[in-house]
């Protein structure tokens with residue numbers, strides 16, 4: 082069977098698995114597959130069973146990540162990992178994560194049906210707990226694998242069960258003592274390539290009318306979850322020149338950051354600013370008082386470390402200007418950062434060439450979201466990603482990926498493994 086036909090022949094398998102993980106996560110109006118809990122465990126079991134049906138070896142590591150290995154008879158290079166995650170946020174969509182794991186199964190099934198032997202081991206991984214809603218920390222499976230857990234991470238409580246991450250990992254058959262050693266479960270130098278298929282979290286592919294894109298980079302971020310602005314509580318009649326209005330300072334800060342964003346975009350430097358929380362203090366705010374205190378959260382994302390650094394400098398200058406002008410204090414507070422994930426140029430070219438051979442016009446795009454791929458790229462593993470067209474964004478029940486578009490991504494993966502993986 083030709084490879085293209087062999088891919089199409091896997092549509093029923095792929096659909097069965099997509100429907101299977103949806104049934105496991107069914108939580109109207111959305112999908113909930115709790116990380117290190119019933120949802121993720123049952124989804125792993127379904128994927129493991131599908132892997133065994135294809136003759137793949139299944140194993141679980143100290144982080145309780147699932148690996149399905151298609152062993153090469155005579156491996157000529159280090160293995161290729163095809164991975165994503167099976168957990169979801171609470172009442173999110175079905176495809177964020179799961180589609181990528183299922184794509185790996187679909188690609189191997191197609192290659193087998195076409196009678197193609199892998200030149201090196203191909204491993205499909207279901208990485209644990211990618212979503213940050215469960216422990217306030219995301220990408221946990223890949224952090225475990227590559228020893229990138231921040232200090233104290235194993236003591237974080239699960240949002241639902243209350244068990245610590247260490248207890249949760251142990252309950253799923255993992256080995257937190259091994260993770261506490263702080264060395265990678267797999268040496269990144271022994272991973273030949275890391276590939277991830279993920280639904281796009283913006284409608285760029287809908288706009289472009291293309292089913293699949295080759296990802297150029299995932300953003301890194303700088304986050305300040307608790308920015309505090311302090312001015313002075315006062316009566317609503319106070320003339321403007323006497324006011325130290327924290328609420329208007331918060332508004333200034335947000336709008337100045339948006340102006341910075343639009344200027345950067347206009348200069349060809351893509352980024353994003355998100356103010357997730359933005360409020361006066363509910364216990365004190367009122368219709369008839371000038372707010373002396375204001376809080377907001379900030380997520381700054383961009384696609385290079387230098388750009389992020391420059392944006393932080395600009396943030397500091399903006400805050401200083403507003404503080405001086407409005408007579409308020411702006412404390413940026415706690416800061417966390419994640420490195421951008423740059424895709425490997427060779428893999429970008431290889432996947433693009435494979436897409437052409439599949440008859441696909443695949444644009445090259447930056448991903449709006451961060452993914453497990455970031456950790457592999459940061460560890461020095463050659464990393465590539467395919468983004469799949471998806472209407473309505475992700476992290477909501479209305480994610481809308483067409484199975485045919487996922488099959489297009491699977492065809493690129495399979496074609497790259499068969500003919501592009503030099």
Ligand SMILES: [Zn+2]
Nearest residue numbers: 177178211279
């Ligand atoms: Zn995801």
